[in-house]
Amino acid sequence: MEHPTVIRPGEHAVWQADKMGKATLFSSPRVLVGLNAFEPGQEHALHAHAGMDKVYHVLEGEGLFLLEGRELPMQAGELLVAPDGVPHGVRNTGPGRLLALAVLAPAPGR
Amino acid sequence: MEHPTVIRPGEHAVWQADKMGKATLFSSPRVLVGLNAFEPGQEHALHAHAGMDKVYHVLEGEGLFLLEGRELPMQAGELLVAPDGVPHGVRNTGPGRLLALAVLAPAPGR
Numbered sequence: 759m760e761h762p763t764v765i766r767p768g769e770h771a772v773w774q775a776d777k778m779g780k781a782t783l784f785s786s787p788r789v790l791v792g793l794n795a796f797e798p799g800q801e802h803a804l805h806a807h808a809g810m811d812k813v814y815h816v817l818e819g820e821g822l823f824l825l826e827g828r829e830l831p832m833q834a835g836e837l838l839v840a841p842d843g844v845p846h847g848v849r850n851t852g853p854g855r856l857l858a859l860a861v862l863a864p865a866p867g868r
Numbered sequence: 869m870e871h872p873t874v875i876r877p878g879e880h881a882v883w884q885a886d887k888m889g890k891a892t893l894f895s896s897p898r899v900l901v902g903l904n905a906f907e908p909g910q911e912h913a914l915h916a917h918a919g920m921d922k923v924y925h926v927l928e929g930e931g932l933f934l935l936e937g938r939e940l941p942m943q944a945g946e947l948l949v950a951p952d953g954v955p956h957g958v959r960n961t962g963p964g965r966l967l968a969l970a971v972l973a974p975a976p977g978r
Contacts, residue, residue, distance in 0.1 A: 762954055764933065764940050765947040784949040789899070789921050789973035791949060811899045813971065815925065817945075823874065830874050835927075837875040837969075839894040839901060844872055859947075861923065863899035863973035 759783070767817055771795040771857050778802050778848075790865035794858045796821065796850035804847040810862050812840040814848065819856035822849045869893070877927055881905040881967050888912050888958075900975035904968045906931065906960035914957040920972050922950040924958065929966030932959045 759765070765783055771793050772779035779795040794802060796819070804824050814823065820833040824847035825840075832838065832848075840846035850856035869875070875893055881903050882889035889905040904912060906929070914934050924933065930943040934957035935950075942948065942958075950956035960966035 761949045761951050762933070762935055762940075762956060763948065764942060765949070766945065767947055768945075783947070784921070784923070784951075786921050786951060788919075788952070789923070789971070791923055791947075809898075811894070811896050813894070813899070813901055815969070823872070825872055830872075832874060835876065835878075837877055837893070837901075838873065839871045839875070841871050841894075841896060842898070846872060859925070861899070861971055861973075863971075 767793055767859060768857060773797060773855070785865050788864050790862040792860045794848065794860050796848065796856040798850055798853060798855070801849035802847045804845045806843055806845040807862065807866060809842055810864060810866060811842055812846060813861040814838045815859040817857045817859055819850065819854050820852035821856045822851055824849055877903055877969060878967060883907060883965070895975050898974050900972040902970045904958065904970050906958065906966040908960055908963060908965070911959035912957045914955045916953055916955040917972060917976060919952055920974060920976060921952055922956060923971040924948045925969040927967045927969055929960065929964050930962035931966045932961055934959055
């Protein structure tokens with residue numbers, strides 16, 4: 759994808775029957791803008807990123823933000839920031855698909 | 869605001885009669901997660917950030933993404949990335965309020 763361009767995130771989602779699907783909308787050394795797509799029941803287990811902040815923005819569906827010792831209900835339109843080192847995850851507990859924008863700064867693995 | 873917590877972005881928007889309103893949802897050296905709120909007719913003129921990538925995500929309303937030599941219609945749910953150094957702006961050409969999430973990585977002015 760060439761940037762800047764108008765992006766409709768839902769058109770780029772990758773759905774997988776066996777596990778959460780991932781797609782990348784933009785990446786640079788500074789930031790990764792991705793999509794996490796969860797079929798009903800799928801989850802991204804609690805994990806942390808050293809030296810990175812993570813922003814989730816729920817685009818479609820509902821579920822739970824997973825944190826250490828807490829599970830927070832989430833729905834479309836809501837946002838959560840997991841600062842550097844804070845373990846976080848997502849579980850689709852809703853009846854339909856759950857799509858979340860996931861922004862990592864800086865980008866991992868470079 | 870303590871993080872991580874569930875954020876409903878619209879509840880944090882700052883609206884100003886005289887110019888675009890800004891609010892900060894999260895900031896660290898790595899990333900600034902903010903809101904740009906435009907009353908009808910308001911705009912954020914073309915500008916660029918050296919060494920930073922900017923992600924806009926339209927939460928409410930409609931308008932134009934401003935780029936050098938181009939104006940791209942935008943509406944709620946759409947996203948645009950202005951990579952490092954690419955001049956960009958926003959104009960509310962719609963009949964109602966326009967609210968955009970604006971993510972800058974790394975954060976400016978630190």
